[in-house]
Amino acid sequence: MDRLPSAKIRDSLEQRIVEGELGNGKRLDETELSSFYGVSRTPVREALQRLAESGLADHLPRRGTFVRSPSLSQLVEMFEVMAELECMAIRLAARRATANDIDALEKDNETCRAAVAANDTKKYYEVNARLHGRIYQMSGNSFLAIEARRLHDRLRPFRRLQLRVRGRMEESMAEHDIILAALRDGDADLAMETMKKHITIVGVRFNDLVSSFNQIMGDE
Amino acid sequence: MDRLPSAKIRDSLEQRIVEGELGNGKRLDETELSSFYGVSRTPVREALQRLAESGLADHLPRRGTFVRSPSLSQLVEMFEVMAELECMAIRLAARRATANDIDALEKDNETCRAAVAANDTKKYYEVNARLHGRIYQMSGNSFLAIEARRLHDRLRPFRRLQLRVRGRMEESMAEHDIILAALRDGDADLAMETMKKHITIVGVRFNDLVSSFNQIMGDE
DNA sequence: TACAACGAAATTGTATACCAAAACTTGGAG
DNA sequence: CTCCAAGTTTTGGTATACAATTTCGTTGTA
Numbered sequence A, B: 001m002d003r004l005p006s007a008k009i010r011d012s013l014e015q016r017i018v019e020g021e022l023g024n025g026k027r028l029d030e031t032e033l034s035s036f037y038g039v040s041r042t043p044v045r046e047a048l049q050r051l052a053e054s055g056l057a058d059h060l061p062r063r064g065t066f067v068r069s070p071s072l073s074q075l076v077e078m079f080e081v082m083a084e085l086e087c088m089a090i091r092l093a094a095r096r097a098t099a100n101d102i103d104a105l106e107k108d109n110e111t112c113r114a115a116v117a118a119n120d121t122k123k124y125y126e127v128n129a130r131l132h133g134r135i136y137q138m139s140g141n142s143f144l145a146i147e148a149r150r151l152h153d154r155l156r157p158f159r160r161l162q163l164r165v166r167g168r169m170e171e172s173m174a175e176h177d178i179i180l181a182a183l184r185d186g187d188a189d190l191a192m193e194t195m196k197k198h199i200t201i202v203g204v205r206f207n208d209l210v211s212s213f214n215q216i217m218g219d220e
Numbered sequence C: 001t002a003c004a005a006c007g008a009a010a011t012t013g014t015a016t017a018c019c020a021a022a023a024c025t026t027g028g029a030g
Numbered sequence D: 001c002t003c004c005a006a007g008t009t010t011t012g013g014t015a016t017a018c019a020a021t022t023t024c025g026t027t028g029t030a
Helices: A005-018 A030-037 A041-054 A072-096 A099-117 A121-138 A142-164 A168-185 A188-199 A206-217 B005-018 B030-037 B041-054 B072-096 B099-117 B121-138 B142-164 B168-185 B188-199 B206-217
Strands: A057-060 A064-067 B057-060 B064-067
Touching (some): A005 A030, A005 A041, A030 A041, A041 A057, A041 B041, A072 A142, A072 A188, A072 B142, A099 A121, A142 B072, A168 A188, B030 B041, B041 B064, B072 B121, B072 B142, B072 B168, B168 B188
Antiparallel strands (some): A057 A064, B057 B064
């Protein structure tokens, strides 16, 4: 699998954006990026076009391309949609999951729990993402899986908002437990209900959210 | 609003794809397109990158860019997700709709009904799209509105599948009526339930679907 | 100081020419 | 007919040039 430089650049930029290295309206200078990646402007421009198309950047004609960090209200909207997609995935997964699938989830969940105990947030995020990705796959709807993963990735830098709230990490683990148990029982309704609560940030007090948000975004 | 040539080409290609002019794995030749649009290869290549990113085309390294027509199973998956998004939109809209909003919907619905009576399918599709778009807006979640519209557009050439089935058009109108009435009553549950039925193609018999699909796609 | 106008510098968008690498085509040879 | 090799085509990318704008800095003025 020999990917093209332009595709690699696109992915690298995506990663650097969602990891926060390039944040908050940062200008993506074509010549600067071409020297950074050691290529000419052409592949860089193509990468930027694709970033803009996928919504991670904003392209203003003859002005430049800028990292698009969603506003707080857009962020809430995105989480609202994410909750719906996760809900849908778990509902389908509850119908289609095999014992093997659920075992794999349990395993991830235990790894997650260990990460919480060890206070290893990096590990937690990583395994958590894998767990949710597994659920998307288990839904049996590959289009849903792709879209959910895309949105999940895009929300990654903001997901920690959910965990800033005191005790949220333990609560989150408890929700995972309930969801997995519901999956084993084939109780789609309980799984959905818990998942919606699990994802949504509506329950987070608005002030907490705004302050965390400003911390992440650099406040200005 | 002076758009760039590359953006215009991208949109033109998108339109030509969803309208069916460029269908089913059609190769998008860079030099051919550049002479067609009277520009050099550069802006064409950028337009193709964006098309591929948005999922309307497939980009195979060093082989070319091809119109991506979803397989039948992918199509079912996409409609499944579409139903979920529409459901979500109508649920939110039921909470937030003003009398004015609903009046506008009623007006579109009447225009729709007239189009059905006159057997004017083109008009029907157009107004139907406007009506659904209005519901997305009414959800108050602009991110949902954008995503729903994007998927709606991508499914446009296949939406007629739903209407191929005998009597589906009248049934569809009846569903619109129920949804609007439910909106007026603030009955989100009824609106959602009807909307889900309205969008989903699961109810369509599989054979009907396959044969219609093959007709559209050129069968081969 | 504040500010408006003007011009220089920088950046984007496209054109053009060119080339390497990979894929496709074609024309036998067996 | 199948297989293989040479030639052709197409893509991905470099380098360069240049028009269209935007941005920035400076100057002149109130």
